Amino acid sequence: MTLLSDRRIAFLSNRGKGLKEAIPDIFSNDHHGYYFQHMMQNFNDQCAGKYAAPFKKLLGKILQRIAYAATEQEYQDAMMAMELNSADAKEWVLRNDVDH
Numbered sequence: 201m202t203l204l205s206d207r208r209i210a211f212l213s214n215r216g217k218g219l220k221e222a223i224p225d226i227f228s229n230d231h232h233g234y235y236f237q238h239m240m241q242n243f244n245d246q247c248a249g250k251y252a253a254p255f256k257k258l259l260g261k262i263l264q265r266i267a268y269a270a271t272e273q274e275y276q277d278a279m280m281a282m283e284l285n286s287a288d289a290k291e292w293v294l295r296n297d298v299d300h
Contacts, residue, residue: 236267243292251286259289266293 243263247256262282269275283290 236264239263239267239296242296243289246292247289250288255285259286263289263293 240260240263243260244256247259250256251259259282262278262285265278266275266282269278279290279293282293
């Protein structure tokens with residue numbers, strides 16, 4: 201079996217160096233996404249000390265809604281919820297490759 205077939209492939213990664221550029225070069229019609237657990241860990245690490253624990257937990261739940269949105273409307277609603285709770289956290293999301 202060859203990887204270069206008619207079947208669509210979805211790649212999931214932890215944003216390792218080179219993958220973001222290499223996957224589209226080789227598999228231009230396929231999707232590359234990031235592991236949500238890795239994104240959540242990055243969010244927690246980068247926001248350490250910035251938010252109180254209960255509020256950080258709320259933002260994490262909203263981040264999960266954003267990541268798992270199945271429709272454009274669900275995505276927009278979740279992004280609005282993030283902005284209403286923390287414009288700073290919404291900016292973090294936008295800086296972290298929302299297309300993936």
